[in-house]
Amino acid sequence: MFKKPSAKEQMKANERQLRKVGRDVERDRRELEREEKKLESDIKRLAKTPGNKEAVAVLAKQLVNIRKQKTRTYAANSRISSVAAQQKSMQANVKLAGAMGTATKTMVNMNKIMKPEDVAKNMKEFEMASTKLNMTDEVINDTLDDILNESGDEEESDAIVNQVLDEIGIEIGAKVAGAPTARSDALGETSRGHVMTDQELEESLAKLRAT
Structure with missing residues (x-):
């Protein structure tokens, strides 16, 4: 039975895919740059020889297309980098959401263990006992003062x-x-x-x- 990958696993898979696509685009651009230099050399060589005007024009058109394609690779790399940045941002948000979920579960468990009404009751009882103790201590002190006097x-x-x-x-x-x-x-x-x-x-x- 096919198991659906978790969000964390899917993000790691996306990162691997983006890195692979980025490397492929870089490799294509390097090939285009080599072809560009070769065409430039051929055009210069043919331009020096009379009667090669049409051949030079054909090579020039090829050079223009190659340069356009190379520009597209830069745009593709920029888009890939943008997607990778969004991927990292999403990954950070997922981690943050997970942390918030854990914190929420912890607070729920704490509320189950220590109910607010019980805490308020205990605090009230403590305050009453403390007040009574202070009053008793004051009465004892007054009595001792009277006896000593x-x-x-x-x-x-x-x-x-x-x-x-x-x-x-x-x-x-x-x-x-x-x-x-x-x-x-x-x-x-x-x-x-x-x-x-x-x-x-x-x-x-x-x-x-x-x-």
């Missing part, structure tokens, strides 16, 4: 007292060992119970000056 009240009170003592030039050391603000038992118990008032702070400073 509450637990730091005692340290903040001690820091304020120490800063006041430092500003008035009283060193925290042996001189204030007996002061309520520097003793761990007195100050610690006071700080844990409540924050020192201004009056208590003044009384502590008065005791320090008296020592």
Whole structure:
């Protein structure tokens, strides 16, 4: 059973045929050029001899025909080159069409694997989960901040007292060992119970000056 050639095979066959035709035309033109030179030589030789006017005219007509035929070979070669160029252009288009067909099949397969509606659904679910996670993280951070702020009240009170003592030039050391603000038992118990008032702070400073 005869099998019809594919487009690629047909194009290769066309290229071979065009190359063969081009070589045949080139060979014919070379033969015409040789015949042209021979006729030119014969015409020159006969023209030098009197009484050969008719023979010279016949050879001249042959020379004109040969030159016309040689011109036709140039035109034929030009046409063959044009057809070959069109053939290459068609071949490039066929390759491009094949590539586009492959790309189309790939996209179709991808659409089957990953449906657009499923992708959109997954993206929406991801966005919702991300928003929920951010909200949860924000709530946890706020709660931790509240806890840390509450637990730091005692340290903040001690820091304020120490800063006041430092500003008035009283060193925290042996001189204030007996002061309520520097003793761990007195100050610690006071700080844990409540924050020192201004009056208590003044009384502590008065005791320090008296020592």
